[in-house]
Amino acid sequence: MSDKDKIAIKQDENGLLPAIIQDSNSGEVLTLAYVSPRSLRLTLEQGEVWFYSRSRQELWHKGETSGNYLKLISIHADCDGDSLLLKVIPTGPTCHTGETSCFFTEIKEFPEFNLGDxxxxxxxxxxxxxxxxxxxxxxxxxxxxxxxxxxxxxxxxxxxxxxxxxxxxxxxxxxxxxxxxxxxxxxxxxxxxxxxxxxxxxxxxxxxxxx
CATH class of the missing domain: 1.10.287.1080 (MazG-like)
Incomplete structure (x- = not known):
């Protein structure tokens, strides 16, 4: 790996990084989730995607409950090193609603905003x-x-x-x-x-x- 290919990964104030999950075959964006250093290591070691649940404050092996695993193909960091793109092969629907992708709601007019957590x-x-x-x-x-x-x-x-x-x-x-x-x-x-x-x-x- 050349020096230009090396990048320092930047965690947010909670020690996490946003990760875009994309179907390696279709190119469809499946979801946006967060990873921690530990979940990223497990993902690389096991070849299946692990996230970090911000609401439950714990590691989360995607598919462990539903059976809908995400098989890792590749991981890319963006130019700033503060977000990741994971290309995967899903074994089932990615969204907990049963939809293939979490991004199934089209916005056609200015939406109502709720205060986040x-x-x-x-x-x-x-x-x-x-x-x-x-x-x-x-x-x-x-x-x-x-x-x-x-x-x-x-x-x-x-x-x-x-x-x-x-x-x-x-x-x-x-x-x-x-x-x-x-x-x-x-x-x-x-x-x-x-x-x-x-x-x-x-x-x-x-x-x-x-x-």
């Missing part, structure tokens, strides 16, 4: 980290000290942080308000992990209320 990604990451601490405790970890204290200690901290947040709301100090809200978010997520509640359940409830 990009800003919730850091909270998903925090949830995953706290859950990791819960499953694999680390000596001296503040998170583990909260989890070990159980509901009484966690609830006490949430009440404390909520009170401090309310004070900053009344005083109008924006910088301190940001800090207190961050503390409140953190301790609330600790409570979710402690109670065995998935953060995606919270997102679903918010989506339901948005409607």
């Amino acid at each position: 990009a800003n919730s990604s850091i909270l998903n990451e925090l949830f995953s980290l706290i859950k990791e601490r819960f499953e694999n405790p680390i000596d001296g970890s503040y998170t583990n000290s909260l989890l070990e204290g159980g509901a009484p200690k966690i609830a006490q901290k949430i009440v404390e942080e909520a009170g401090e947040t309310a004070i900053e709301v009344m005083q109008g100090n924006k910088q301190l308000l940001v800090s207190e809200v961050a503390d409140l978010f953190y301790h609330t997520i600790v409570s979710l992990v402690s109670c065995g509640v998935e953060i995606n359940d919270v997102w679903e409830e918010l989506r339901r209320r948005r409607g």
